[in-house]
Amino acid sequence: MKVIVVGPRGKMGKLITQIASERDDMELVAGVAPAGRDYIGQDLGQAAMVGRMLGVSVVDDLESVIDDCDVIIDFSTKEMGMKVLELAVAHEKALVCGTTGFSAEEMQRFKDAAQKIPMLYAANTSKLVNVMNRLLEMVASTLKDEIDIEILEMHDQWKKDAPSGTSKEMGEIMAHAMGKELSEVAVYGREGVSPREPGTIGYHSLRAGNIPSSHTVFFGGMGERLEITHHSYNWECFARGACDCAVYLADQEPGFYTIQDVLHLE
Numbered sequence: 001m002k003v004i005v006v007g008p009r010g011k012m013g014k015l016i017t018q019i020a021s022e023r024d025d026m027e028l029v030a031g032v033a034p035a036g037r038d039y040i041g042q043d044l045g046q047a048a049m050v051g052r053m054l055g056v057s058v059v060d061d062l063e064s065v066i067d068d069c070d071v072i073i074d075f076s077t078k079e080m081g082m083k084v085l086e087l088a089v090a091h092e093k094a095l096v097c098g099t100t101g102f103s104a105e106e107m108q109r110f111k112d113a114a115q116k117i118p119m120l121y122a123a124n125t126s127k128l129v130n131v132m133n134r135l136l137e138m139v140a141s142t143l144k145d146e147i148d149i150e151i152l153e154m155h156d157q158w159k160k161d162a163p164s165g166t167s168k169e170m171g172e173i174m175a176h177a178m179g180k181e182l183s184e185v186a187v188y189g190r191e192g193v194s195p196r197e198p199g200t201i202g203y204h205s206l207r208a209g210n211i212p213s214s215h216t217v218f219f220g221g222m223g224e225r226l227e228i229t230h231h232s233y234n235w236e237c238f239a240r241g242a243c244d245c246a247v248y249l250a251d252q253e254p255g256f257y258t259i260q261d262v263l264h265l266e
């Protein structure tokens with residue numbers, strides 16, 4: 001399965017390149033980086049600090065290499081994400097997108113693209129986070145309005161979006177489990193919003209240092225509290241999951257896929 005990595009110098013792109021280079025079922029054919037970077041033209045192994053040459057280059061123009069691949073893996077920015085999507089559709093290439101921060105309208109463009117290409121979107125490609133999502137669904141569907149739900153997510157100081165894509169997915173899963181839409185119940189920050197309105201889901205984002213990713217969901221009951229937490233120690237779990245998604249997608253027909261399909265969690 002031939003793969004292009006978009007953003008191979010990024011925190012995720014580097015790890016995805018390193019992991020893909022070790023897998024027998026993946027073959028890297030190019031990296032795509034922003035124009036003007038000093039590592040354009042370098043060997044992908046050097047640019048992504050793999051520790052050996054891979055014999056393929058980093059380019060600044062996806063269109064010049066896209067026909068060499070089966071699947072594109074994109075963890076870059078939302079602006080680049082939209083350009084990658086457009087080219088993937090035009091060249092009928094499978095796309096794994098893990099970038100976060102897209103608007104509802106942009107997310108709809110991914111869903112529309114699925115009529116033409118195998119499209120997998122996952123705001124979080126960690127296996128354990130996706131198992132955690134099942135637990136959240138179970139608690140929310142069992143207790144509904146009996147409990148207060150608050151989500152606290154922590155990330156590094158450089159993260160561009162807040163709240164995290166994962167916490168939005170978690171909120172959506174729990175809202176649907178309670179028969180609601182997230183937009184009806186989400187409250188972003190509680191400062192100045194007290195006492196608490198029942199049936200809402202509160203969001204709290206903390207940014208500090210180089211925390212890779214932590215998500216805690218607090219279920220507040222009367223005289224008791226349940227907390228479910230996922231901590232990542234680095235970005236490896238997400239990169240491994242992204243490679244699994246790409247291998248899965250290479251064999252699929254056009255359609256919209258999620259990591260639940262890859263992990264057989266449905």
Ligand SMILES: NC(=O)C1=CN([C@@H]2O[C@H](COP(=O)(O)OP(=O)(O)OC[C@H]3O[C@@H](n4cnc5c(N)ncnc54)[C@H](OP(=O)(O)O)[C@@H]3O)[C@@H](O)[C@H]2O)C=CC1
Binds near residue numbers: 099
């Ligand atoms: N789904 C999941 O499980 C996860 C999702 N993410 C998401 O992935 C995205 C990237 O995260 P992260 O790796 O931490 O971010 P980084 O900022 O470390 O990396 C982003 C990369 O994208 C590259 N880039 C920016 N613009 C372009 C462009 N026009 N063309 C090609 N490449 C471009 C940057 O290049 P340069 O380095 O040269 O500036 C950089 O290498 C974020 O949206 C994040 O939330 C992150 C972790 C897990």
Ligand SMILES: O=C(O)C1=N[C@H](C(=O)O)C[C@H](O)C1
Binds near residue numbers: 124163214238
């Ligand atoms: O930027 C990150 O680091 C992460 N982003 C994703 C998100 O927004 O949820 C996934 C994970 O939390 C790491």
